[in-house]
Amino acid sequence: MTETRLTTSSSDTAAPATTPRRDAVSWLRTYGTTLFLVLLIAFFASQNARFLSVRNLTNILTEVSIYGIISVGMTFVILTGGVDLAVGSLLAFAAMAGALMAHAVGIDSGFDWLAALATSLAVGGLVGWVQGRAVTFFGIPAFIVTLGGMTMWRGATLILNDGAPLSGYSDAYRWWGTGTILGLPVPVMIFALVAAIGYVVQRYSRYGRQIYAVGGNIEAARLNGLDVTRLVTSVYAMIGLLSGLAGFLLSARLGSAESVAGTGYELRVIASVVIGGASLSGGRGGIGGTIIGALLIGVMGNGLVILHVSSYWQQVVIGFIIVAAVAFDTYAKARR
């Protein structure tokens, strides 16, 4: 996944239409984040030659892939006007469940990785679906359901293995986190695949169109015959599934399923989607923008480390960028 491809993909995020206006503000509104990302990369590169080394770029991409995979799902959730705060905890829970299954099957069986992958996906998808049903069937706000889920699944992870990390995997298992395909780390390739599928679904499929409609005006969507309940439930099931996938990849990469894995991911994932131009009230945003947002956060974190900026300051900077991105977007929208 190269820089140029990402740039073009963000240009056609626009399923919601805007009146064609070729002025600087609306141009910046569309391309501002991409421009900022490019400038940021140029800046870090000028400060430290090591930044653009293959090894460092690979590091950035691998780091981004794990939460990037979840942010693809979060894009759909936020497009419906919802949110999912449980992704980090669910990642840890699904990974731990998968790791336990791998050990149960036997790490020398040759199928340990398959057992773990299948378990992580199943657990993630099922938990996501349950959370989605809680939102649609009982009408509990997504924020509350997933806030509860965030605590519950973290606690459940601790229960599963008594708070201890679980390590010791076969090489086949570890390949999913540390191996390469065509010179790129496996997690990066999987992220690229998930992003590509997500992009096609969002932009070219009936499902993607219906998700925009639900987020744009839920009552109108219902009166147009859409099965709103099923659509909303599906996005939570999908993000659960992707959290499970990310959990499996992270445990394979670290060689250990940890009960603290994915802590704080929910905020990083939501930030990616929002920096990418999505509206938290739904109906606006896209996978292209989300990927730029995820890269921006990854580049920023990595670059600041290379410049020896303390991690305390990193948090301040990233927080500021989130607010600034939304503030600009609001300003540009009000100007129309």
Add this chain to the structure above:
Amino acid sequence: MSEAAPLLEVRDLHKSFPGVRALGGVRLTVGKGEVHALLGENGAGKSTLLKILAGAQQADAGDIRLDGVLLPAGDGPLDRQRAGLITIYQEFNLLPDMSVAENMYLGREPLRRGLIDWSRLHADARAILTDLGMAIDPRCEVRRLSVAQQQMVEIARAMTQNARLIVMDEPTAALSKREVTTLHRLIADLKARGVSVIYVTHRLEEVTACCDRFTVLRDGLFVADGDVADIEVGDLIRMMVGRDVEFARQPRRAPGEIVLSARAITRRRHATDLHAVTLNGLSLDLHAGEILGLAGLVGAGRSEFARILFGADKADEGALHLSGWTGWFRSPGHALDAGVALVPEDRKQQGCFLDHSIRLNLTLPSLARLAKWGVFIDARAERALVERYARALRIKMANAEVAIGTLSGGNQQKVLLARCMALRPRVLIVDEPTRGIDVGAKSEVHQLLADLAADGVAVVVISSELPEVMAISDRIAVFREGVLTGIVDGDAADEAGLMHLMAAETTPGRATA
């Protein structure tokens, strides 16, 4: 007219919205301690006049004097309330989770050392409620009150603001008969205290029961005013309905076979929604190739009936028959699959995806047909569909990617009609198809509906504009307060007769002429 100086004097008030003249030189004079009925059909300009009086909108020209003092044109709602001009809207402005007393003194709570003096707040509220003869506990949460009690709280709140003139917009729309009597007693009491009331209603029998004088508006113009004692209800109806703009009557069609039958549809009022309209045993047949107009006042139950037919709401009793099948539509999706489509009443809230493109808005329910293997949208087929309907309906737009929210009301409505037409429905229900759109677009929409009927679609048109209903309908079903009061032949219908069926307390003997 009045002997003493009037309390409220509105002169030559003008107000226009883009493309529509809402008020064209309206006058209104209300004396002290007078109950004044403000009458007119839907779209006559009553709501605009009320909004300008309340300070929610600004007039383009004209004076408003209260007690001889000119009220500044730029006043906001707070300024008008301070002047003693209080408006009680149909949907109340109460905070349901707060107590009666808190609502009555919201923003004006009595303070002691900078903190709210709760005991005085409750004592003051109780004093006013008792004075007005209302048995309501000031500590009770507003959400636990009935609609009638909530209305009383609104009136009590007006009294805490030293009201000189209280405007009541359709105060009895959601009240039972007994509650109406109580309200009228309360209004008489206000009158005795020298407070004036502007009473907006469609129920003419209430005008004779409780009002002193009246003003009639029609199409944004002043028609007449006078003493209620000197006038017959029939004269009021004639003043309200005489029209300048007439729509061309369309040729009538011969009705085809019955496509959809509604039998004894009943919906009761549930505790969860006290404002809901009840429906009582409504039965109607929809014929292929016919336009059936549904006439009635606001709140008569026409939209509610349509939403039940379409599966958007549930009924308590009754059934639908659709070519051999009996039951209910589970959801709008189910109805659409069965060939029943609806263009909803509220274009912005229920119809449009305002921030999204015309293309998305037009093709959303047709996507199953436009998608390869039901999954991937065929972009070329989609564009072709949009182009075909944009041309056929003459939708004026820069291109199909423009957000629908940027279009005029008429063009938005055409997009929504196109959306339904693209599904080739057997039954098409359109709720207020021409509300808020200009005259030229109106006749285009009428022609479209006529063409659909000519193609054999069973078209149902809900409209609050009688001339429109009369111009395009083959048959007109009249609703009043959730009951079907008559079915009139389109050719035989006249406005006064329909108005009688819509508004009169007793149904006249002749259902059809």
